[in-house]
Amino acid sequence: MPEMETVVGLEVHVELITGTKLFCGCSTAFGADPNTNVCPVCLGLPGGTLPVLNKRAAEFTIKAAQALNCKISEMLTFDRKNYFYADLPKGYQISQFFYPMGTNGDVEINIDGETKRIGIQQIHLEEDTGKLLHIGTIISSPSSRVDFNRAGVPLIEIVTKPDIRSAEEARLFLQRLRSILRYLEISDCKMEEGSMRCDANISIRVKGGDNLGDKTELKNMNSFRSVYKGIEFEVARQKQVIKEGGMVAPETRHWDESKGITKAMRSKFVSADYRCFPDPNLPPLDITKEWLETIKAELPELPAARFKRFLLEYQLPVYDAEVLTNSKELSDFYEVTLTYFNDPKTVSNWVMGELLRLLNAASLEIEKCNIRPEALAKLLKMIDKNTISGKIAKTVFEEMFESGEDPEVIVKQRGLVQISDENALEDIIFQVLENNPKSVEDYHKGKKKAMGHLVGQVMKETKGKANPQKVNEILKNKLDN
Template identity: 55%
Template sequence: MEFTPVIGLEVHAQLKTRTKIFCGCSTAFGAPPNTHTCPVCLGMPGVLPVLNKKVVDYTIKMALATHCAVQPESRFARKNYFYPDLPKGYQISQYELPIATNGYLDIEVEGRSLRIGITRIHMEEDAGKLIHDPDRPISRVDLNRTGTPLMEIVSEPDIRSPEAAGEYLRRLRAILRYLDISDGNMEEGSFRCDANISIMPEGSTVFGTRTEVKNLNSFKHVEKALYYEIARQKEILLDGGQVAQETRLWQPDKGQTVSMRGKEDAHDYRYFPDPDLLPLVVDDAWVDRMRAQMPELPAQRQARYIADYGLSSADAKVLTGSRELSDYFEACLTEFDQPKTVANWIMGDLLGLLNAKGVEIENTPVSPENLAGLLKLLDADVISGKIAKTVFEAMAATGQPAKTIVAEKGLVQVSDTSAIDPVVDAVIAGHPNEADRYRGGQKKLMGFFVGQVMKQTRGKANPKVVNEILRKKLG
């Protein structure tokens, strides 16, 4: 029996505000434990929360970017549960009346366009963090993160493959970073995902029992965990068993999920409106102010790159995958206006370099100005393509501009026929058999002769000139 996966994702994005959602404590990452706290976020008796307006601004922007309807009135609720990192014994969130509903995000997977519905977007506060002692059965509580503003984005169960789930998450993260409302750093926990997964017989419309998978801190882990869960649930059903509704933990080192606890339903949290916070009223003027501040988003940039620069859909998708990479591409174009050439070098040599070094584009050792300078020299035939690769490596190692490296290393391309002629004569004379075969019709040997000349000139000869001279001399 074949099964169809049914996947819904709950994404928590930490917002880039300087202070917490209901108090003035700093949200900076990496401070000593329990130093960014106050009576409000510690849940001391008698304190009152005050909503951070910037959190609402950011959430409205995300709602607009994902085609959600911004609700004129929303409410905060108390989500009640007991855990050591939750000092109040409840989390302030939104439940029945979230700030945004009924949106969608279009993604592309294996050449197919898919629309993933977004059920809701709501605001809430983060909990603290437990630090487990590796040597003793002791856990410590750090409440610095308590009260940090989160935006939760809940998808419809429209996702049907792990690959689609990964692409949806990448697109969401890109939008958050384009809007500059979240840094989307999964390692620091500012972009977190819980996956709800079930399977149903192919052709059925009745969803199966779902499990929730937590501890998914990379796109790769999300996809691997979903593949594992699909296989696990399929095996249970084929053996005549029933999938338990539960929360499971992904163990990346073992490549498997393990049972964590029974899955809670909404009524288990005993939601009720927070009596300390008034209903949030968002009028049209507020929404219009946020709409006026919206930047060009990834899908819009991708369409522009295809229409204006003649790039393929695949290339435009790569270049708009992050705001930083897209900005780098456009910075190069201001210096060297040949989009396809710039795109090829960025997606080939530059991204290859960054992947090898394990760094992001914002930490690239080759600036946009330096890459454009290299491409100008290549375009003007000052250097050859082979030398350009060498210069690129030197730029990455030293940070120097291409012009300086070419001058210091004497890498200027030789186009003078009087200097190339004797080298060509020597190569032909040294390979008489190959010359006869070429003249006998084996024209592919031209590449051999060009390679020999380039070798003799240490890559400095202009390949175009070399080809012309060889064609004349070989007949």
């Protein structure tokens, strides 16, 4: 059998954090009671369907298109995509069918130490649908309920070219995309809450071939991990089908997270003919050069640029720069800390080590963290000045994380200031030597390890506050003379 390769294209839907819906003033807040964020427009009531465009949503989409290096349409137009479904109030979805906001862009990902471009076919703006609620599964539920809170929430759809060659590339692409959109502050991209959703078109073909094989569309992947696992599984399944001499059936498949498999979905009652036509209620708007320039001027530094800058400006290792710049908030935190304590590598170690460890353990976002950059810098300065030891600092850091208290206050209240005073240390060491004649004897017999035991005893006596360098110095001096 010839060598096969995986071909994946992604369709990513991302909800925009505009605060209000795409064509009415209803709130887009997540988790409100069912059907409380609704009005005649987003419910599609007779006589209540005139849409008024939320300009912010258009600007957010233009921002995204610019950040993804797309060519931007000259006109802002909307079309109706007509189909019947219970979660679609008007019987049509307002979308950009004929003139998507952006086309022909790309995103860079780093894989195995190399940079690869994933092409973006198009990005367009549309309204989200409502949500069907069931008791148990859709089959077993005695009825369907519809929640229209989500109906009309602005959504951008990003469609990649079939440039993705593995589940890992898909995962990296999604992460980079999320990172870009979060840098732009246009979406929170939470897959668990559905504010970022991803479908994958998957096929395999003879390596290097021009034609695409029959594809399946994989849905219901609710985390980065399940995108990875779903694609892995589906690729293996398709290879098996072909190995056995079969054909891949073009169909929509469902990722079953609990079983770790993909299943063919029942065909949904949706007409395949969407009868798209320009929405007569929304006259075309010019996307002027001035408008584009104004928006472009507001674009923040994006992850790829910040990554390169961190390498150059702070001389960080690639890994550090990547982890830090993956999140705008984390790299902002890092850079603000540096303005108070300018030691890039030390700060990076603390942010990537202690801070990320505690955040992950608590499943907390950096924005919600109790520790502010000034406080971390203060702590690092205290280590630098030998006011506390590095080990004590970690304890203090944990307490800062819990309470948000100032490190100096914690150190003072708990008496954690390092003992560097030689006279005080000499007294303690004298006492330790008195109490441990065996260790002193061992040391003099050449067992240098005994020294460690003695240092430990001093630390125990001082509850860890003794300056370890000084203790070593004095002990060695005393033992050797």
